[in-house]
Amino acid sequence: xxxxxxxxxxxxxxxxxxxxxxxxxxxxxxxxxxxxxxxxxxxxxxxxxxxxxxxxxxxxxxxxxxxxxxxxxxxxxxxxxxxxxxxxxxxxxxxxxxxxxxxxxxxxxx
Amino acid sequence: xxxxxxxxxxxxxxxxxxxxxxxxxxxxxxxxxxxxxxxxxxxxxxxxxxxxxxxxxxxxxxxxxxxxxxxxxxxxxxxxxxxxxxxxxxxxxxxxxxxxxxxxxxxxxxxxxxxx
Numbered sequence: 001x002x003x004x005x006x007x008x009x010x011x012x013x014x015x016x017x018x019x020x021x022x023x024x025x026x027x028x029x030x031x032x033x034x035x036x037x038x039x040x041x042x043x044x045x046x047x048x049x050x051x052x053x054x055x056x057x058x059x060x061x062x063x064x065x066x067x068x069x070x071x072x073x074x075x076x077x078x079x080x081x082x083x084x085x086x087x088x089x090x091x092x093x094x095x096x097x098x099x100x101x102x103x104x105x106x107x108x109x110x
Numbered sequence: 111x112x113x114x115x116x117x118x119x120x121x122x123x124x125x126x127x128x129x130x131x132x133x134x135x136x137x138x139x140x141x142x143x144x145x146x147x148x149x150x151x152x153x154x155x156x157x158x159x160x161x162x163x164x165x166x167x168x169x170x171x172x173x174x175x176x177x178x179x180x181x182x183x184x185x186x187x188x189x190x191x192x193x194x195x196x197x198x199x200x201x202x203x204x205x206x207x208x209x210x211x212x213x214x215x216x217x218x219x220x221x222x223x224x225x226x
Contacts, residue, residue: 034212051214091157
């Protein structure tokens with residue numbers, strides 16, 4: 001099972017919006033709505049930001065939104081804040097009850 | 111509140127095995143699958159497998175099949191992940207995570223170092 005494809009890095013200024021893409025295949029994102037996104041600050045465990053492609057868990061800011069179309073999922077962060085600077089990972093269920101992560105995207109807030 | 115507390119850091123020699131525990135509390139242990147994810151230094155997240163703590167059923171990533179065993183002990187609400195035949199490539203932080211609409215709770219991670 002190959003990893004989902006994410007850009008290695010994205011950047012934006014405070015207040016701006018950025019979008020991180022996550023490209024998969026018909027065997028994962030294209031078939032399952034169970035796409036999730038995680039934020040990871042250095043030396044911390046990942047944190048769930050989005051589940052089921054577009055839903056926010058309790059306590060997650062509405063500045064975080066996500067969508068899925070075909071084999072691609074996207075995470076958008078609006079109104080960038082300094083604390084948004086972190087690594088972001090997408091994740092999808094895949095055939096056979098398996099799971100696959102994206103390679104991760106480093107977000108820099110300029 | 112939900113807590114997932116993992117065992118401490120381990121240093122192992124190449125060829126050895128390591129067994130990491132993940133003790134859960136604050137919820138009904140048998141209601142949620144537990145996944146294991148690892149992260150090599152400076153690298154991304156890698157799914158290793160999952161276990162149904164109720165039935166003991168498992169599903170391992172193909173990469174780890176034959177080397178990983180996940181078990182659960184319902185009497186103490188704890189799951190275990192054992193990885194055998196360790197090499198330097200297995201140096202990583204190993205996380206357990208509860209799955210409900212995504213991984214909503216994570217352990218603190220266990221660093222496994224493989225060194226002669």
